[in-house]
Amino acid sequence: MVPDGPFALHAGIATTRQLLSAMSYRTLVRRIRDGDVFRVLHGVYSLEPPDSACRLRALDLLLRDPVVACMNTAAQIYGFGTEPDSRTHILDPGVRVRSSPEIVVHQRIGAPLKKVDGRLLTAPSWTALEVARTLRRPRALATLDAALRSGTCTMIELENALMEQHGRRGIVRVRELLPHADARSESPMESEMRLVFIDGGLPAPELQYEIRDLHGQLWRVDFAWPDHRVAAEYDSVDWHSNSEAFKHDRMKIARLQEVGWVTVPAIVDDVRRYPAELCARIDLQFDRAA
Template sequence: MSYRTLARRVRTGKVIRVWHGVYAQHPPSTIDRLAALDVLSGKSIVACMNTAAELYGFGTENGRRIHILDPGVRMRPVGELMVHQRIGAPLKRIQGRLATAPAWTAVELARSLRRPRALATLDAVLFKGLCTPTDLRATIDEQKGRRGIVKVRELMEYVDGRSESPMESEARLVFIDGGLPMPEVQYEIVDRCGKLWRVDFAWPDAMVVAEYESMEWHATPEALRHDRMKVARLQECGWMSIPLVVDDVRRHPLDLVARIAAHVDQAG
């Protein structure tokens, strides 16, 4: 097609510009965008940081920016492309493409994030079964001396691969920083009818549980019915159930800790 036709189709959305000089007929996935960079560079692009985490399935940070290792040819970083110098980073093939290894990727990401999100990333890579705590500690030693590595090393004491969402990880760190006893994660309780329930956090000695309620998963009528039945069944067994939402964790952490501590201390 002519340049004028191409420009018109881009304006109308019939053709999508992926990178300068590379176009697609459908919205490109992350794999497609990396393949387009292969075309531009003439090299097989290696994913890292957030992009590698997304390919492995443990990405916790949103954003369209593609992160790649320097391919060795001139490739200028732009708004949606970040080029990194990571000589010696271990690589693994995922979805037909090389990316920095899971443990390396998780530690690198955690170094660059705030403590709550760093813990969420470390939890997520373990939850996916992509590496072990031993792998993470070995990688921390390999990245010794780099910015943020001390923070990551300190967080390893609290890493738990049973956390099923980033916000559960953030909430757990609020409990830890607030001085609460360490909760049991994904704790199982059998009610009087013999039904098994699993709760996000539990302090069994105090008969207190806390459940994170996301708007995405708990806003449907079916989810609301399930949650109400769960709370009622746990209360019948003597458990105090404390709901928490994102604002409790991020905007009012001290109030959240005080609410839980009041019930834990009362039971004690």
């Protein structure tokens, strides 16, 4: 086994110099080859496959000063990282650090900061706007929804961050979306589906609406238009790969039908490839209810 000493000094990471003080170069090479030790950055190794948190600690060690996380890395730490991103995003530490496939260095002079578990990050509202500016409209709304749902920032704070980032690329698109952001949205695809309704001119639905059936059981639907007794649900393929989930949904649709509700299901293709047809199906149910 690799000696614990060098790794214990810095929460599971160590520099080449520290490791060579405890083992020979040949032993280190063998441990790396056998998968006992992992390269994090040039000159820094860990006992576990590196993730963003590990890379941040490695940068702290190399630079001898804590780095500031931003963009998707900060969003993940805050709990509203909707976009898969294995890279580690940091603010320019003021010394020569080059971007690489694992590390992305950003120039954001004057960005407000917040400390979380001893790590400085760009403030949550600033981070949410920064990430949203880089994304397509549906994913931008998903990020804004997730930021509100995480409880790390409020709508007022997002509006203030919007003013702070006035004139930056993509900010106009985010400004148009921000009034529609809603903390009740529970997944990025629900956010995308709601934007389809907005763009399609449908009335604003109630989110996570509860309906009681004839047996007294409460059922919650993703979207509801109570005046029309029409509901819409996003159906994930992963969810329906489970037989119990499939049976649950069939019972849910039947129970809602018993109390006069019509449910319109949608999958990812309905949302992303055929949004007009999805809106038309819902509009048809409105006409029938009328």
